[in-house]
Amino acid sequence: MHATPTPPIEPRAFGVGGRITLSVMSDDYVEVILGALDATPSTGLTVETDPISTWVTGHEQDIARYFSALISAASAGGHHVVATVMLSRGCPGEVTCERPEHPPVFSDAPLDVPQTGMDALAQWALYPLDDHGTPERTADHMRDIYAAIDDAKAKGTYVGSDHYVTRLSGDVGDIVGTIAGTWAAVGRSVAHVTTHATISVNSPSVTR
Numbered sequence: 001m002h003a004t005p006t007p008p009i010e011p012r013a014f015g016v017g018g019r020i021t022l023s024v025m026s027d028d029y030v031e032v033i034l035g036a037l038d039a040t041p042s043t044g045l046t047v048e049t050d051p052i053s054t055w056v057t058g059h060e061q062d063i064a065r066y067f068s069a070l071i072s073a074a075s076a077g078g079h080h081v082v083a084t085v086m087l088s089r090g091c092p093g094e095v096t097c098e099r100p101e102h103p104p105v106f107s108d109a110p111l112d113v114p115q116t117g118m119d120a121l122a123q124w125a126l127y128p129l130d131d132h133g134t135p136e137r138t139a140d141h142m143r144d145i146y147a148a149i150d151d152a153k154a155k156g157t158y159v160g161s162d163h164y165v166t167r168l169s170g171d172v173g174d175i176v177g178t179i180a181g182t183w184a185a186v187g188r189s190v191a192h193v194t195t196h197a198t199i200s201v202n203s204p205s206v207t208r
Contacts, residue, residue: 011106012046015192017057018087020067025080032081036073042066053084059106060187063087064113064180068173072116075172075201083199085176087183090129090192103191111184113177120172121206123165124152124179124197130190144190148182168197175199 011017024032037049045058045066054070056063067085075081090103126148128141149166152158157178159167168175176199183195 009104011059012057014089014104015091016060016063016089016106017055018063018067018085019053019055020070020086021053021084022070022074023082023084024074025082026077029079032074032077032079036070039073040066040070060089060180060184061107061109061111064111064176067180068113068116068176071120071176071199071201072118072172075118078202080203081201083201085179085197085199086194087180087196088192088194089183089187090190103187103189105188111177111181113173113180115171115173118172118201119170120175120199120201121159121203122168122175122179122197122199123162124168124195125165126182126186126195127193128186128190129192129194144186144193148186151182151185152178172199172201 022033022036023029026032037054042056044062045056047066048055056066067083071081071083074083126145128144130141149158149161152166152168155170155174155178157168157170157174159169161167168178170178175197179195179197183193186193
C-alpha cells in the first residue's frame with residue numbers, strides 16, 4: 001500500500017494537464033472523434049474540447065488513463081488514427097504561481113495505464129525546463145532525458161532514437177504509460193517539465 005502525501009496545491013493550480021488532437025483517416029472522422037470523446041470516462045478530470053484539440057487537467061494518473069482510453073476508442077473501428085499529445089506540469093504556463101522549493105508530488109504510487117490490446121508506434125520527446133534544479137539535485141536536463149529513455153527500455157517500449165525524437169512501439173497503454181510515467185517522474189525534481197508525442201494506431205504502412 002502506498003501512502004499519498006498531501007500536496008500544497010491541487011494539480012490544476014500547479015498547471016498539470018495536457019492536450020490531445022485526434023486525426024482519423026476516414027470519411028466519418030467527425031463521428032469517430034465525437035464518439036470516442038463521448039465514450040471515454042473523464043471522472044476526476046476537467047475536459048474541454050475546442051475546434052483543434054481537447055484540454056485535460058487533473059491528476060497525472062487520470063490524465064494518462066484518459067488519453068490511452070480516448071486513443072483506443074477512436075481506433076477501435078480499425079481506422080488509421082494519429083494522436084498528437086502534449087503534457088505539461090508546473091508553472092509558468094497554464095497558471096502563474098510561485099516556484100516551489102520542491103515540486104509537489106500528488107501521489108507516490110507508480111503511474112499505471114492498463115493495456116488496451118491495440119498496438120501503436122510513437123515518436124516522443126521530453127523537455128525538462130528547469131533552470132536551477134532543487135536543493136538536492138543540480139539542473140541537468142540530459143540526465144533526466146537519459147533516465148526516461150532507460151525507463152522506456154526497461155518497459156520494453158523503446159525502439160530507437162531518431163532526429164529530435166525517441167521511437168516507441170507497443171500496446172497503446174504501455175506507450176502512453178511510458179510517456180506520462182517518465183513525465184511525472186521527472187516532475188518530482190523538475191519544477192516545469194513538458195513532453196510531446198505523436199502516436200499512430202492502425203497505420204497501413206507499419207514497419208517494425
